Amino acid sequence: MKRLFVPLSIAGLIILGILLVVVGSVTDDKKAGSTNTTNVNETKYTEVAPCDVLTQQIADSLLGGASEQEYVPNSSANDTLSVSNCTYTLNTNTELPISPAKIKTAQLYVRAAKSVEGIASNKEQFDTKRPAGAQVVTGYGQAAYWERTTGQLNILKNNNWYIITNGSSAIDTRRVEDATKLADQIVADL
Structure with a gap:
């Protein structure tokens, strides 16, 4: 049982690590998109006093x-x-x-x-x-x-x-x- 637990734990950690990397990159992409003014799909609005x-x-x-x-x-x-x-x-x-x-x-x-x-x-x-x-x-x-x-x-x-x-x-x-x-x-x- 211990022999099976160690590989499963390692596999679980690897999967968790991959998920964190994927989620982190998606979040970073969303953040970059929200402040990226060169994105052709975004429109700039300028308020002038x-x-x-x-x-x-x-x-x-x-x-x-x-x-x-x-x-x-x-x-x-x-x-x-x-x-x-x-x-x-x-x-x-x-x-x-x-x-x-x-x-x-x-x-x-x-x-x-x-x-x-x-x-x-x-x-x-x-x-x-x-x-x-x-x-x-x-x-x-x-x-x-x-x-x-x-x-x-x-x-x-x-x-x-x-x-x-x-x-x-x-x-x-x-x-x-x-x-x-x-x-x-x-x-x-x-």
Whole structure:
């Protein structure tokens, strides 16, 4: 009986050792997969705090004076998208009636994807839903366009949709050159 017990014990230990190695390697593979950002099946979602990107200092330099900040965090959020914005305003009106042309605004509106559906929705805005007549702008992420009727630069970067406004509150006086001045200062942080 003792002679049979020793080989069975050794065989049992070998089997146990093999099981531990197999289970350990499967667990390691799962851990590696959960943090591996190069896996083609994974999708990266980037949350952006707009006032961390468009700072008071940047806004003041673009607007030409001390501006007032308004931050709207997650003003609209669901399982697919998170929407927030940061706006700085400089009012140079000194008399009534107030003229919109004398109110300058620097704004970053962020529509951050939180799911595959959110990514698809953001990309659609630069493809099938891009406004007719929008001017394509290069050098800012996956895609970008200037929308003259709203006076806004739209950028698709890291699957998020960014809307940039810089200039007068009178929309018809806004220029793509002013919006790209702001974009040039913040695009690396998007």
